[in-house]
Amino acid sequence: MSDPASFSQLASAAPQPGEVLLTDAQVVNVETATSAPGAVLVRDGAIAAVGTRDEVLAVADGAAEISLGGAYLAPGLMNMHTHFSLALPGDYGKQIAALEDAGLALYMADGARRTLHAGVTTVRCVAERRHADFALRKAIQRGEVLGPDIYTAGQGLVCTGGHGHEGDDTLECDGADGFRRGVRTQIKAGADLIKVMISGGIAGEHEGIATPQLSQDEMAAVIETAHAWGRKVTAHAGPASVIARAVELGLDGVEHGYELTPEVARAMASHGTALVPTLVVTRCGEFFDQLGVPTWMQQRSLEAGPRHLESFRMAIEAGVEILIGSDMPPFWFYEGTTAIVREMEHVSENGLGPAATLRAGTLATAEWLRVDDRVGSIAVGKQADLIAMDADPLADTSALRGISWVMKSGKTVRDDRLTVAGATR
Numbered sequence: 001m002s003d004p005a006s007f008s009q010l011a012s013a014a015p016q017p018g019e020v021l022l023t024d025a026q027v028v029n030v031e032t033a034t035s036a037p038g039a040v041l042v043r044d045g046a047i048a049a050v051g052t053r054d055e056v057l058a059v060a061d062g063a064a065e066i067s068l069g070g071a072y073l074a075p076g077l078m079n080m081h082t083h084f085s086l087a088l089p090g091d092y093g094k095q096i097a098a099l100e101d102a103g104l105a106l107y108m109a110d111g112a113r114r115t116l117h118a119g120v121t122t123v124r125c126v127a128e129r130r131h132a133d134f135a136l137r138k139a140i141q142r143g144e145v146l147g148p149d150i151y152t153a154g155q156g157l158v159c160t161g162g163h164g165h166e167g168d169d170t171l172e173c174d175g176a177d178g179f180r181r182g183v184r185t186q187i188k189a190g191a192d193l194i195k196v197m198i199s200g201g202i203a204g205e206h207e208g209i210a211t212p213q214l215s216q217d218e219m220a221a222v223i224e225t226a227h228a229w230g231r232k233v234t235a236h237a238g239p240a241s242v243i244a245r246a247v248e249l250g251l252d253g254v255e256h257g258y259e260l261t262p263e264v265a266r267a268m269a270s271h272g273t274a275l276v277p278t279l280v281v282t283r284c285g286e287f288f289d290q291l292g293v294p295t296w297m298q299q300r301s302l303e304a305g306p307r308h309l310e311s312f313r314m315a316i317e318a319g320v321e322i323l324i325g326s327d328m329p330p331f332w333f334y335e336g337t338t339a340i341v342r343e344m345e346h347v348s349e350n351g352l353g354p355a356a357t358l359r360a361g362t363l364a365t366a367e368w369l370r371v372d373d374r375v376g377s378i379a380v381g382k383q384a385d386l387i388a389m390d391a392d393p394l395a396d397t398s399a400l401r402g403i404s405w406v407m408k409s410g411k412t413v414r415d416d417r418l419t420v421a422g423a424t425r
């Protein structure tokens with residue numbers, strides 16, 4: 001019989017016991033948007049001290065030292081909009097949609113590991129297939145699978161024939177009672193939040209991006225029920241008129257927001273409704289080609305691009321909280337980097353700037369999820385979820401292309417320097 005305590009110590013996602021001293025780092029503070037040379041002491045998976053090497057050494061107790069060689073040390077990235085089981089229209093998507101339960105779980109576990117290696121230490125899943133996300137989250141927590149912390153909505157709620165109804169990552173509901181039941185079904189399964197599709201989208205051939213899909217009483221039922229259970233609600237939404245009504249009802253987040261107006265952006269800002277713009281989804285034609293995404297969807301995606309960008313700029317102008325989400329799995333690789341980094345580059349270049357973009361992909365996301373006491377910045381008491389890279393991400397978002405080291409809960413899960421030195425892991 002193996003001892004459960006020692007098993008959890010060996011397990012990949014369990015906090016690493018003991019002390020690690022990270023030295024020769026340029027420590028990035030996402031709150032003040034500054035960095036300073038220094039060191040970080042990690043004890044039992046959490047950050048125990050931050051300061052100069054001498055200050056940190058004074059409180060260390062036999063820590064193993066890892067020199068970061070002057071690299072910038074930042075909090076692990078947090079991705080607010082992803083789907084590990086995403087199946088877009090086209091050949092690749094068909095293969096994913098056809099996976100049997102066991103195959104789906106293994107596919108998602110592989111995605112979770114790649115996500116962590118890409119520097120993403122927390123994700124928010126906003127519609128996953130057959131509740132496999134709950135099994136994945138448990139397997140990661142038990143240490144059987146390497147992956148990020150997962151906060152998940154379970155299945156997305158849609159009206160009959162609504163956006164995404166084709167897949168088993170959504171649940172069709174109708175009428176206020178039907179949507180109340182939908183919310184309760186996801187919470188019963190373990191959902192941390194609720195995702196609802198209130199308008200059409202790019203990936204549905206039968207609908208327009210601007211098609212309203214829920215009645216007022218259905219939207220109200222979702223938001224009221226979720227809030228009563230202490231869960232936030234985020235909505236897949238395109239057109240301003242639909243978003244305006246949901247914001248008035250207390251919606252907590254808007255995904256995509258393809259067609260905002262200045263008035264609706266101001267309403268979002270004043271109600272504290274966040275925007276996850278997912279700019280990548282309307283500007284990745286070449287990548288969609290590789291996935292075999294059909295022409296009609298590519299055309300619709302690229303045609304929506306300019307208005308999507310205009311909408312994003314209105315949100316910044318109005319002071320809406322912007323959060324980072326890649327929509328596609330964060331590690332999907334194209335245009336020389338990962339989807340998460342490409343999304344952060346788009347957000348940064350189109351108005352937010354590198355420092356605010358880094359905050360949007362770390363601490364601001366932690367705040368929306370109400371887990372900023374545990375993750376989101378390099379501060380004493382927080383989980384040691386950290387990434388390192390050679391260049392300064394506060395000066396240039398593309399520095400994140402150079403992520404070469406990742407730590408999850410005190411355990412180094414990626415270290416490219418080992419490969420460079422020819423050593424084995």
Ligand SMILES: [Zn+2]
Pocket residue numbers: 081082083126327
């Ligand atoms: Zn999505």
